[in-house]
Ligand SMILES: Nc1nc2c(ncn2[C@@H]2O[C@H](COP(=O)(O)OP(=O)(O)OP(=O)(O)O)[C@@H](O)[C@H]2O)c(=O)[nH]1
């Protein structure tokens with residue numbers, strides 16, 4: 308309750324003032340009433356009413372004090388909740404947009420044959436960055452990452468060496484050996500002295516296939532049937548700049564004998580020996596791991612990509628390079644000996660891959 312004093316010349320007038328203010332006086336209680344004379348002798352009546360606080364606030368200031376407070380608090384809270392909700396919605400829509408862009412780009416590269424683990428390793432750190440909001444930028448970024456991570460091995464013909472080609476059956480090892488022989492012997496800045504060694508003796512017709520190329524090119528050619536003879540043969544070819552060794556194509560399930568042969572040869576050979584794994588560009592995703600398992604014991608120095616002309620899709624091949632980090636040395640781009648061989652080039656491969664990616 309609030310004690311409110313009404314002053315008038317008579318108590319009746321004071322009462323009337325109270326009545327005027329509050330409409331009716333049923334909620335008011337008279338606390339006191341007194342009459343006195345002021346200095347000029349005028350009568351002065353003072354009536355004090357007890358007025359309920361809410362009523363007093365309402366009639367004096369237009370609003371009840373408690374409802375003013377409530378209104379403000381409620382309004383402030385409501386405002387806060389609304390703005391928080393707006394912020395959350397903005398964040399959520401940003402996240403869902405980012406997520407959608409990331410998923411779309413990931414799906415695109417997955418479809419092209421790039422492994423999910425590799426894609427995650429590249430895309431995850433980008434969550435929350437502006438790159439993740441723009442599909443075109445993100446695609447370019449992934450392509451640049453691929454470009455950064457694949458490598459090419461320079462053609463090093465400066466010093467004498469033995470180059471052995473290994474790889475699955477029918478990928479083009481013998482054909483590539485013939486192309487390389489022609490390249491080194493006739494097509495570079497100067498002719499190199501080249502010899503061919505055939506370790507492929509347990510395949511019918513293998514010796515003849517290589518001998519045929521050697522005869523046409525008039526290049527020295529020997530065939531080794533027992534691994535133990537290999538060392539002697541290589542030593543006998545010491546005066547040659549480049550000795551190219553053809554090996555038997557092995558199905559992934561038939562490698563034991565081959566493994567023993569090559570391990571023996573690697574440990575016995577005194578000259579520098581490079582091992583190039585021949586991998587067809589048409590390699591199937593499911594076969595990749597087996598191929599790597601079967602040939603990684605030889606620590607291949609590089610990969611020769613064959614049958615480049617037989618596909619438009621290079622994702623699986625790129626995936627192999629990304630996962631195993633091997634450099635590429637040559638691309639075989641057709642059956643023609645010696646023309647269809649190129650030194651490996653990232654631009655050449657990526658140009659084709661990018662074309663494929665943009666086709667969607
Ligand atoms: N289209 C195309 N065909 C190729 C390429 N390289 C090789 N070939 C063909 O693939 C087939 C097998 O080639 P080879 O060189 O005998 O393969 P290989 O790896 O020596 O085979 P094995 O000794 O049996 O393991 C032949 O018909 C070649 O002409 C290429 O780059 N593109």
Ligand SMILES: [Mg+2]
Pocket residue numbers: 480481482507513553554555556
């Ligand atoms: Mg062969």
